[in-house]
Amino acid sequence: MIDRRSFIRSSAIVSSAVLAGVAPVVLAADAEVEITPRPDGPEISAHLYGQFIEHLGGVIYDGIWVGKNSKIPNVGGIRKQFIDDMARISVPNFRWPGGCFADAYHWRDGIGAKRPRTYNYWQASAPEGVDVTETNNFGIHEFMHLCKLTGAEAYLAANMASGSPQEFHDWVAYCNAQVGTSSLADERAANGDKEPFAVKWWGVGNESWGCGGDMNPQEYATLYRRFVTQYPAYAPKPYLVAVGPRGHQKDMDLDWTRGFFDAMVGHRSPIDGLSIHYYTDFRNSPEKIATFNANGWFDVIREGARIEDVIGKHWAIMEKYDPSHHTRLIVDEWGVWYKKGEEIAPNYLLSQPLTLRDAVHTAYSFDIFNRHAEKLAMTNVAQTVNCIHSLFLAEGDKFVRLPPYYVFEMYRGHMNARQAGIQIRCEELKVPTSSGPATMAGLSGSASTKGKTLTVTLTNPSLDSPRAVAVRLTTGDITEGRGQVLTHEDMTKSNTFAHPNEVHLAPFPVNVRSNRAEISIPPRAVVALELKMS
Numbered sequence: 001m002i003d004r005r006s007f008i009r010s011s012a013i014v015s016s017a018v019l020a021g022v023a024p025v026v027l028a029a030d031a032e033v034e035i036t037p038r039p040d041g042p043e044i045s046a047h048l049y050g051q052f053i054e055h056l057g058g059v060i061y062d063g064i065w066v067g068k069n070s071k072i073p074n075v076g077g078i079r080k081q082f083i084d085d086m087a088r089i090s091v092p093n094f095r096w097p098g099g100c101f102a103d104a105y106h107w108r109d110g111i112g113a114k115r116p117r118t119y120n121y122w123q124a125s126a127p128e129g130v131d132v133t134e135t136n137n138f139g140i141h142e143f144m145h146l147c148k149l150t151g152a153e154a155y156l157a158a159n160m161a162s163g164s165p166q167e168f169h170d171w172v173a174y175c176n177a178q179v180g181t182s183s184l185a186d187e188r189a190a191n192g193d194k195e196p197f198a199v200k201w202w203g204v205g206n207e208s209w210g211c212g213g214d215m216n217p218q219e220y221a222t223l224y225r226r227f228v229t230q231y232p233a234y235a236p237k238p239y240l241v242a243v244g245p246r247g248h249q250k251d252m253d254l255d256w257t258r259g260f261f262d263a264m265v266g267h268r269s270p271i272d273g274l275s276i277h278y279y280t281d282f283r284n285s286p287e288k289i290a291t292f293n294a295n296g297w298f299d300v301i302r303e304g305a306r307i308e309d310v311i312g313k314h315w316a317i318m319e320k321y322d323p324s325h326h327t328r329l330i331v332d333e334w335g336v337w338y339k340k341g342e343e344i345a346p347n348y349l350l351s352q353p354l355t356l357r358d359a360v361h362t363a364y365s366f367d368i369f370n371r372h373a374e375k376l377a378m379t380n381v382a383q384t385v386n387c388i389h390s391l392f393l394a395e396g397d398k399f400v401r402l403p404p405y406y407v408f409e410m411y412r413g414h415m416n417a418r419q420a421g422i423q424i425r426c427e428e429l430k431v432p433t434s435s436g437p438a439t440m441a442g443l444s445g446s447a448s449t450k451g452k453t454l455t456v457t458l459t460n461p462s463l464d465s466p467r468a469v470a471v472r473l474t475t476g477d478i479t480e481g482r483g484q485v486l487t488h489e490d491m492t493k494s495n496t497f498a499h500p501n502e503v504h505l506a507p508f509p510v511n512v513r514s515n516r517a518e519i520s521i522p523p524r525a526v527v528a529l530e531l532k533m534s
Ligand code: AHR
Pocket: 054, 098, 099, 100, 101, 206, 207, 333, 382, 383, 388
């Protein structure tokens, strides 16, 4: 083994070779990643890579819906570039119509030729003079067309706070009944969609502890039972998601999960999923989106990684009530939320021009989701376009992919794959943070297999040190390997309308030797490896 200083010197050469696309000479590893394929391991559902779109600022209008008469290329009113880029990453689902918007939304307003203009929940947060009246041009038919065009499944959030069980059940019938069996299905057909939408995923409310009704868990449990008991039995069998905790709260909101499950004891209403919201919450911090130092880099990444503990703690509570774990977790809102003031336009509320730091955060989140795949049925990033943790910015005819988009692309190999065992042996990093020096794992990662293909994703959060890594299979050999890397020499970089390709994917060389793949990961980088096993 060479000494650490000369290793770092040599691997710095390796890393510039990698960036220049030249095959590197990999030296002795300073980290080992041991992978144990498990063909019968838990499946990493494709739904862990889901999306969330709400009628909020510029998300729907004009991030997604530009209108049929727009000069912007569109398919039936939906922005074509958005469709193409979503299909390209095999988008598994969209959660819609909110968010807080859902608990004030009446689905009937969004069907038919003549649609009312209505109040939008987000009006109260809009800057003075900015009108966010809801036109209802994008309703259930337009949403289902988006799903069809991109190959995604629909995950609908029912209005609990200002709606009724009947309004919810009528929406289910409108979506799922066969023509001729219900007038609502006939109305759907008259509005252009004869075939049922076959929606399986139904959220029963949203943030019912806050904008969704300001309830305590006992009150919510009572209302939940009223909403689901008479659920109409149209196919498919529903997957009913109850409102869960605000995981980003300092105490992780464990009392919500306890209180809700306590109140459900002895009742028969099914709970298929429990939603968790976890924002890497910098709303009350001076942290800026693209002007930050090393402290800010590590603050955001470390706060994001806290979601692992949140998942584990709520899962342990659920186990007491549901030892066989019928109910799984749905992280249906996650992402980094910075304080207001850097929106791309005043009416694009909460829009954030994210950077490489947020892409690294995305990779950490996905590695955690993959490693806890047995606990999670779905996750949805908040939100896909022009909002908090977005994959894109879009304004008029301008459209750009932000760095997190590429992480979705890199992690596609994990979708519907089998979780593999992963052990990372790597020196801890000593890092600066805004509350003083701290330590964190030197690498983050996850692994999965699909037949003979092994996907390994690894992130090096260090700002200055590359990592020479040996990925070792515990059984069998690696016969071929290739990779992709996302990095930039400037940790604050993003893509903009003017410079859309500043942060982009590049090929990443992999040296394969018997049961090992040897790589050198540059600092500030996410890598994805696709390895063929013997
Ligand atoms: O994603 C923005 C908002 O954050 C959602 O509407 C709400 O559910 C959450 O508080």
